[in-house]
Each structure stands twice: as C-alpha cells, then as structure tokens.
Amino acid sequence: MENVIVVGAGQMGGGIAQVCATAGLRVTLVDVGEGQIERGMLAIERSLAKLAEKGGPAVADVLANLQTDTSIPVNSDAEIAIEAVIEDEAIKRQVLADLDDRMAPEAIIATNTSSIPITRLAQATRRPELFIGMHFMNPVPMLPLVEVIRGLATSDETVAAVVALTERLDKTPVEARDFPGFLGNRILMPMINEAIFALMEGVGTEKAIDDVMKLGMRHPMGPLALADLIGLDTCLFVMEVMHEGLGDSKYRPCPLLRQYVEAGWLGRKTGRGFFEYSS
Numbered sequence: 001m002e003n004v005i006v007v008g009a010g011q012m013g014g015g016i017a018q019v020c021a022t023a024g025l026r027v028t029l030v031d032v033g034e035g036q037i038e039r040g041m042l043a044i045e046r047s048l049a050k051l052a053e054k055g056g057p058a059v060a061d062v063l064a065n066l067q068t069d070t071s072i073p074v075n076s077d078a079e080i081a082i083e084a085v086i087e088d089e090a091i092k093r094q095v096l097a098d099l100d101d102r103m104a105p106e107a108i109i110a111t112n113t114s115s116i117p118i119t120r121l122a123q124a125t126r127r128p129e130l131f132i133g134m135h136f137m138n139p140v141p142m143l144p145l146v147e148v149i150r151g152l153a154t155s156d157e158t159v160a161a162v163v164a165l166t167e168r169l170d171k172t173p174v175e176a177r178d179f180p181g182f183l184g185n186r187i188l189m190p191m192i193n194e195a196i197f198a199l200m201e202g203v204g205t206e207k208a209i210d211d212v213m214k215l216g217m218r219h220p221m222g223p224l225a226l227a228d229l230i231g232l233d234t235c236l237f238v239m240e241v242m243h244e245g246l247g248d249s250k251y252r253p254c255p256l257l258r259q260y261v262e263a264g265w266l267g268r269k270t271g272r273g274f275f276e277y278s279s
Contacts, residue, residue: 001165002026005081005103007072007095009040012112013084015140018044021065022057022141023169028078029068037068047141072102080165082134084112087237092116093124100125108158110134115185115238117245118151118178128153132162135182136171138230146171147182180245181238189238193254195223199274200256206274224274227257228267236261 002025006017009031017029017040031037044066048059072081081099085091092111099109108130111121122131133149146166150159159175166173176182181189195209204212210222227235239253260266260273267273 001079001161001168003076003078004028005030005072005076005078005099006084007031007081007099008084008086008112009036009068010084010086011043012136012138012140013082014040014043015047015138016082016084016112016136017066018047018062018141019169019171021062022048025065025168027066028073028076029066030070030072031068032070034070037070041066041068051141072098074102075104076102078103078107080108080110080162082110082112084136087114087116087234089116089121092121096121096124096131100127106130108132108161110162112136114234115181115241117180118149118154122151122153129155130158132158133176133178133182134162134166135184137184144170144172145184146173147176147184148173149176149178149182151178181242185238186242189235189242190251192223192227192235193239193251193257196227196254196257196274199224200254228273228275228277230267231269232257232266232273233261 004020004025005028006013007030009029017027021027029040031040045059048062052059081103083092083095085095092113096109103109109125110132112135113121113133114135118133122128125131128151131151132154135147137143137145148159148162148166163173198204198209199206206224210224213219213222236253236257239251243251264270265272268277271277
C-alpha cells in the first residue's frame with residue numbers, strides 16, 4: 001500500500017494521518033470543513049516538531065506526504081481508507097457508505113471505532129469482505145498498539161494486508177474478535193467506570209483514586225485523568241455499547257459519568273471533567 005485516505009481530522013484521525021505520512025505513505029486527510037482541517041494540521045505540525053527535537057524526521061519531509069480535502073476523493077489511487085470520525089454509529093455509517101461509493105472496488109475500508117461491532121458497521125458498505133476494524137490507541141504517534149478486528153465476512157487477504165500495513169507504520173498489530181469493546185476497551189473501560197463509581201460513592205477523592213493506580217499499580221496515568229483525556233462522552237458511549245451488546249449489568253455506565261456528560265463536562269476538550277484544565 002502506498003496511498004491512504006484518512007477521514008476525520010480530529011485527535012485520532014490526525015494522529016493516524018501523521019503516522020502514515022511518517023512511514024512514507026501518501027495521505028489525503030479529509031474533513032467536512034476547512035476549520036477542522038486547519039486545527040488538525042496544526043496539531044500534526046506541533047506533534048512532528050516535538051518528535052523532530054528528539055531525533056524524529058524533519059517536519060517538512062513528513063508534511064510533503066500529506067494533502068487535505070473537504071470531501072472524499074472519487075476513484076482515487078488509495079488502496080485503503082481509514083474512517084476516524086466521532087464515535088457515533090449513525091455518522092460512521094454515513095461516512096462508510098460515502099467511502100464505499102467513492103473508493104475503487106478493490107480498496108479496503110477500515111474503521112477506527114473503539115467499540116462498535118465491525119460486522120454491523122460493514123453493512124454500511126457493499127464490500128464486507130474488504131471491511132475491517134483498525135483501532136489505534138490514543139495518542140496515536142506515541143502508542144505502538146493497533147487492534148485489528150475482522151468482521152464475520154472479512155477475508156484473510158484483507159486481514160493480512162492490514163497487518164502488513166500496521167507493521168509498516170511501526171505499530172504492533174493484535175488481532176481481536178468482533179465483540180463489543182474488542183480487547184482494549186473491554187478491559188479498560190470497566191476499570192474507568194469502576195473508578196467513577198468509587199468517586200460517586202465517596203470511597204476516595206479524584207486525586208486519591210488516581211494516585212492509587214499510579215503509585216500502587218504503576219499505571220502511567222490514573223483512570224480519571226485518562227477518562228478526561230479520552231473524553232467522557234466517548235467513555236459513556238463505549239460503556240453503553242458494551243452494556244447493550246453483552247447484556248451484562250457489570251457494564252452499566254456509572255450514573256456520575258452520565259451526569260458529567262449531561263453537564264458538558266467532557267474532560268480536556270471542554271476544560272473540565274474530573275479535573276480542570278487551562279486553555
């Protein structure tokens with residue numbers, strides 16, 4: 001693979017575009033508005049500048065592999081498109097249907113969903129054998145893991161091609177079965193949810209809960225600070241997907257998490273979650 005389309009210029013999409021361009025792939029980063037693209041490119045440039053200071057590639061060399069567009073190119077040379085829009089199934093299905101209409105018939109379509117079943121999303125396309133989950137971790141440039149999730153109809157050839165692409169990006173592919181939450185969020189989100197229950201029940205303060213996990217369990221970041229980084233709306237959505245899809249009460253979202261989302265306290269992106277953040 002040499003040409004990639006990434007749809008969504010937010011934190012995840014921008015990071016995916018960055019690592020693809022750094023690996024020498026030709027990348028088209030797509031978002032619906034110039035403002036979103038400008039913010040995404042600025043974030044990429046800042047990230048590359050920090051990495052360049054530590055011996056990474058020159059910023060200009062990576063940016064030379066990146067172009068942007070406000071619509072999905074028709075009949076492009078891209079061998080794969082990676083969808084990385086907001087974790088909202090209706091929006092994802094529309095983007096995936098648009099990709100299916102515009103991509104070459106033999107191109108692979110991947111979704112960066114963190115929890116929605118791949119087999120279900122594949123139904124937004126007419127190419128389920130060429131559809132796959134490619135779940136990058138956040139922040140994408142720093143974390144080496146990519147979950148590779150095949151849907152019921154995904155072909156072996158598609159899996160092999162995406163595993164090879166993941167390795168070319170200097171990432172480690174880990175295959176997961178198509179269950180809600182896959183592996184990463186199946187394990188991570190209940191831990192975060194339980195930390196929020198502990199806060200709601202007054203077992204400890206925000207700082208105490210995070211210190212226990214950082215200092216006692218050697219986690220690099222406490223679960224509440226991590227939830228703020230991920231976005232509390234995303235955490236709630238993932239818990240809802242797992243609760244609905246797996247039917248087990250242990251995945252019930254904490255009422256305090258739901259209350260924070262209803263208040264608009266979504267974490268770092270709004271300046272307030274379980275902690276407060278300066279602009």
